[in-house]
Amino acid sequence: MAFDSWTLMLIFEFLLFLGIFPLLIFGWLMSAKGRNAIRDAPFESGQTHLGEARQRYMMQYYPYLIMFVVFDVVAMFLFTWGLAFTALPFAQDFLFLVFLVILVAPLGYALYLSGKTEVW
Amino acid sequence: MEPLSSYLIVSSALLGIGIYGLVSKRNAIRLLFSVELIVNAANINFVAFARYSNPPILSGWDIVFYSVAAAAMEATVGLALILVAFRLNGTIDVRRLNRLRG
Amino acid sequence: MKRLQGLPTFQELVSLAVRIITSRTFLEIVVFPGLLNILLSAALLTWLERKVIARVQLRIGPLYAGMWGILQPIADGVKLMFKEMIFPELADAKLLMLCALSLMLIAAAPVVAIPFGDGLVIANMDIGLIYVFAVISLFPSVILLIGWGSNSKFSFLGGLRSLFQQVSYEIPMWLSVLGIVMLTGTLNLSQIVKAQQNVWFALPQVLGFVVFFTAVLAELERIPFDLPEAETELVMGWMTELSGVAFMLGFLAMYTKLYLMSALITTLFLGGWLGPFTVPQPVWFVLKTFVVASIIVIIRGSFPRVRVDLLLKAGWTRLLLLALANIFVTVVLILLGLDWVWRV
Amino acid sequence: MPDIAFLALSGLVIASAIFALEAKELIYGAVGLAFSLIGVAGLFVLLGAEYLAMFQVAVYVGAVVVLILFTIMLVQRESGRIVEEEEPGRLGRAGVLVAGLVALAVAGAVIILAPVSPEAPESYRVPLRELGVSLASSYAVALVILGLLIGATVLGGLTLAKIDREEKPSGTAQ
Numbered sequence: 046m047a048f049d050s051w052t053l054m055l056i057f058e059f060l061l062f063l064g065i066f067p068l069l070i071f072g073w074l075m076s077a078k079g080r081n082a083i084r085d086a087p088f089e090s091g092q093t094h095l096g097e098a099r100q101r102y103m104m105q106y107y108p109y110l111i112m113f114v115v116f117d118v119v120a121m122f123l124f125t126w127g128l129a130f131t132a133l134p135f136a137q138d139f140l141f142l143v144f145l146v147i148l149v150a151p152l153g154y155a156l157y158l159s160g161k162t163e164v165w
Numbered sequence: 166m167e168p169l170s171s172y173l174i175v176s177s178a179l180l181g182i183g184i185y186g187l188v189s190k191r192n193a194i195r196l197l198f199s200v201e202l203i204v205n206a207a208n209i210n211f212v213a214f215a216r217y218s219n220p221p222i223l224s225g226w227d228i229v230f231y232s233v234a235a236a237a238m239e240a241t242v243g244l245a246l247i248l249v250a251f252r253l254n255g256t257i258d259v260r261r262l263n264r265l266r267g
Numbered sequence: 268m269k270r271l272q273g274l275p276t277f278q279e280l281v282s283l284a285v286r287i288i289t290s291r292t293f294l295e296i297v298v299f300p301g302l303l304n305i306l307l308s309a310a311l312l313t314w315l316e317r318k319v320i321a322r323v324q325l326r327i328g329p330l331y332a333g334m335w336g337i338l339q340p341i342a343d344g345v346k347l348m349f350k351e352m353i354f355p356e357l358a359d360a361k362l363l364m365l366c367a368l369s370l371m372l373i374a375a376a377p378v379v380a381i382p383f384g385d386g387l388v389i390a391n392m393d394i395g396l397i398y399v400f401a402v403i404s405l406f407p408s409v410i411l412l413i414g415w416g417s418n419s420k421f422s423f424l425g426g427l428r429s430l431f432q433q434v435s436y437e438i439p440m441w442l443s444v445l446g447i448v449m450l451t452g453t454l455n456l457s458q459i460v461k462a463q464q465n466v467w468f469a470l471p472q473v474l475g476f477v478v479f480f481t482a483v484l485a486e487l488e489r490i491p492f493d494l495p496e497a498e499t500e501l502v503m504g505w506m507t508e509l510s511g512v513a514f515m516l517g518f519l520a521m522y523t524k525l526y527l528m529s530a531l532i533t534t535l536f537l538g539g540w541l542g543p544f545t546v547p548q549p550v551w552f553v554l555k556t557f558v559v560a561s562i563i564v565i566i567r568g569s570f571p572r573v574r575v576d577l578l579l580k581a582g583w584t585r586l587l588l589l590a591l592a593n594i595f596v597t598v599v600l601i602l603l604g605l606d607w608v609w610r611v
Numbered sequence: 612m613p614d615i616a617f618l619a620l621s622g623l624v625i626a627s628a629i630f631a632l633e634a635k636e637l638i639y640g641a642v643g644l645a646f647s648l649i650g651v652a653g654l655f656v657l658l659g660a661e662y663l664a665m666f667q668v669a670v671y672v673g674a675v676v677v678l679i680l681f682t683i684m685l686v687q688r689e690s691g692r693i694v695e696e697e698e699p700g701r702l703g704r705a706g707v708l709v710a711g712l713v714a715l716a717v718a719g720a721v722i723i724l725a726p727v728s729p730e731a732p733e734s735y736r737v738p739l740r741e742l743g744v745s746l747a748s749s750y751a752v753a754l755v756i757l758g759l760l761i762g763a764t765v766l767g768g769l770t771l772a773k774i775d776r777e778e779k780p781s782g783t784a785q
Contacts, residue, residue, distance in 0.1 A: 048292065050379075050390030050391060050392045051390070051656055053379065053389050053390040054379045054389070054390050056296060057296050057301060057376075057379055058372055058375075058376060060297065060301075060302060061302060061371070061372060061375055064302065065368065065516060066368065068348065068515075068516075069364055069368060069512050069513070069516070071512070072348055072350075072352055072511045073352060073364075073512075075348075076350070076351035076352050085353070085354075085355055085356040086355060086356065087355040087418055087420070087421075087508060088355075088419060088507055088508065105576075106431045107769075109435055109579055109583065110431070110434060110678060110681060111245075111678075111764075111765060111768045111772075112438075112583065112765065113434040113435070113437070113438065113674060113677075114238075114240075114678055115238075115241070115764060115765055116438040117437075117670050117673065118233075118237055118238075118670055118761065120438060120445075121230075121666050122230070122234070123442065123445055124397065124441075124445065125230075125662075125739075125742055125747075126746075127446075127448040127743075128448060128452060128454065128739050128740050128742075128743045129740050129742075129744045129747060130452070130598075130601065130743075131452055132452070132740050132743070132744055133744055137747050138747075140747055140751050140754060143758070144755060144757075144758040147755070147758035147759060147761075148761060148762055150762065151761070151765035151766050152765065154765070154766060154769065155765050155769055156580075156584065158773060159579075159580070159583075160580070164773040164774050167614060170722045171617065171621075173721050173722055174718055174722075175621040175624065175625070177714045177715075177717050177721065178714060178718075179624060179625065179628060180717055181710040181714025182625065182629060182632065182710065183628075183710075184706075184709060184713050184714070185632070185710035186632040186706070187706075188702070188705060188709050188710065189702045189703045189705065190632060190706075191702075192637070194637055194641075194683060194686075195631075195632060195637075195640065197679070198632060198640060198641075198644050199632065201648070201671075201675070202631075202647065205648065208651070208667075209654055210721070212655055212660050212663065213658060216658045219732065220732070221659075221735050223741060223742065224749070226660055226663055226742060227745055227746055227749070227750050229660075230663065231750070231753055231757060233663075233667060233671070234670070234760075234761075235760065236671075236675075237670050238760055238764040240675045240679070241675075241764050241768050242764055242767050242768050242771070244679065245767070245768040245769075245771040245772045246771060247686065248682060248771070248772050249771050249772065251685075251686040252774075257686055362639075392661075393661065393736070393739065394661050394662050394665055394739070397662060397665045397666075397669075400669065401665040401666075401668040401673065402668075404669045404672075404673030404674070405672060405673060407673070407677050408645065408677045408680060411677065411684075412638070415680075415684060430677065437673075452740065453739075454662075
């Protein structure tokens with residue numbers, strides 16, 4: 046009875062799901078259902094809540110988000126490089142250095158912009 | 166193991182859904198969804214063809230690496246464009262974005 | 268009645284069930300490296316944290332449930348199960364429950380690839396390391412959805428902070444282990460442990476170790492990086508509006524994550540199941556993991572909090588630079604021909 | 612066993628792709644897109660490309676979907692819902708027609724023209740190290756161009772998204 050590792054992963058997740066989903070159903074069934082304006086109000090330190098909760102917050106950190114998407118890709122490529130590092134000839138190892146050096150200027154710009162709070 | 170054609174049918178269906186979205190939707194973010202779906206349909210084809218060759222060709226996987234990376238970059242710039250369009254026009258309905266005024 | 272002839276009899280079914288339950292695979296999934304292990308350890312860690320923090324602050328902590336209050340997690344669980352799940356008006360109850368569920372599923376998933384002993388691993392994946400990272404990278408979107416779905420300012424703000432923090436520290440975390448991948452040439456976590464037979468990676472990769480540990484603290488949203496759920500500012504962060512079983516799942520997911528990240532640190536840098544004395548391998552592994560987790564807990568008791576913009580900036584400048592420096596140190600190590608020590 | 616997995620995964624991919632386009636709220640659409648992309652990653656696993664599947668999950672679901680969710684939250688109005696104007700039914704029918712025709716044509720063409728090699732190996736996994744070697748040697752130029760693309764993305768995305776003082780309609784700035 047040898048399973049593929051992904052099948053084992055799915056069996057594990059499925060068993061965990063079987064364990065916790067009934068809990069959620071149980072909690073849902075056992076809980077009182079009365080609606081009440083005060084109880085249903087979002088928590089705001091005991092104050093009456095004011096205005097919309099879903100406002101436009103924190104545009105300031107948008108550069109970090111873009112850098113994350115970019116570096117996600119870069120990191121994945123770097124892992125293939127790391128795997129192949131000793132198998133590659135020495136000159137080709139440094140191709141990835143070129144790849145990284147190209148990114149220095151844009152990332153510097155991104156860090157500079159993220160420091161300037163007045164443009165966000 | 167399934168025949169190659171089953172993967173091709175799935176990817177064609179995904180392509181069809183993507184084109185349907187591009188034709189009938191007018192929300193810029195949904196258009197972006199459609200583009201992503203089409204890119205993924207192409208990726209499935211690349212991987213399936215690479216896998217079903219004998220011996221399997223490594224280039225298929227390499228190309229999908231670059232394809233996924235390029236699609237991520239495309240989504241990043243596309244979302245920034247949508248953000249600017251919303252800021253300038255107050256809507257992301259592409260029918261309203263028909264004036265070329267910065 | 269003819270068709271029923273082919274069906275197995277009751278005894279056959281029972282013997283099949285017994286064979287499945289006593290099979291090594293099933294026991295691995297359900298008992299030791301699997302479900303029971305992580306759930307019990309997460310529960311134990313909640314107790315450990317309360318006890319240790321209490322000692323640091325000259326209090327006593329949980330005392331009455333069981334010996335030294337060790338049954339406190341069970342009492343908490345039972346209490347939370349019977350609590351009402353209150354969702355604020357306009358909140359998306361279905362989305363919140365789905366997110367709480369998937370938080371737990373995501374938090375527990377890395378255990379599949381982590382080896383607790385030589386061969387004692389549920390799925391010995393060739394890409395184990397990348398699998399763990401890919402699973403962990405699913406957290407930010409779920410947390411953002413919880414913050415959004417709660418329709419509460421505290422939740423939304425906490426969710427956004429958590430998003431930016433995890434996003435900023437994920438990249439240094441990935442790059443800090445690149446040195447290990449270069450030295451061993453594999454992504455299989457069992458192979459990585461076996462490569463440390465002579466010297467643990469904490470020594471040659473000390474920069475990577477520091478970066479990884481810091482990034483793990485930030486990923487776990489713990490002091491000094493606990494901005495997403497800074498109790499004094501944001502109540503409970505993105506968990507503010509979760510209640511009852513949904514809260515329990517979110518809370519358990521956080522401690523499962525703590526346990527598994529400590530296990531990952533042990534695997535990658537502290538030699539995994541390897542140890543000097545003839546103690547069973549899983550004992551070594553769990554012992555090291557709990558020591559790492561206790562250090563993380565003690566750090567919570569002794570450090571202040573950092574401001575959010577400084578935190579993000581530090582992640583992208585200093586930590587990233589340190590991770591890159593670690594890569595160059597590794598390149599130099601390999602060029603000097605010292606990598607034979609860790610070749611598998 | 613792989614047959615069941617294949618059917619389940621392709622069902623997941625297609626159903627959640629449709630959900631992504633048809634869901635009432637844009638946030639749910641993004642969640643549907645995430646599930647669809649995870650399903651595609653599952654198909655990659657079935658095809659033996661595990662590293663690629665993890666790449667797909669980390670980049671698409673971990674990063675792009677987060678960015679999409681964040682953008683949706685930034686462009687929302689009126690108690691969290693994006694006001695989408697009613698799409699005329701005519702357009703929807705035209706979309707179905709065009710998409711069906713194109714998908715049929717592509718499927719037919721690809722399946723007929725596909726160079727089928729029935730003796731493809733039964734089980735195959737991408738050799739990880741050779742993948743890295745080929746990325747760095749055969750595709751070296753593409754790698755450098757990808758670096759340029761990534762740099763252009765950062766510069767372009769940030770320049771687009773930042774608020775220029777001079778552009779403000781009030782004209783009082785500076």
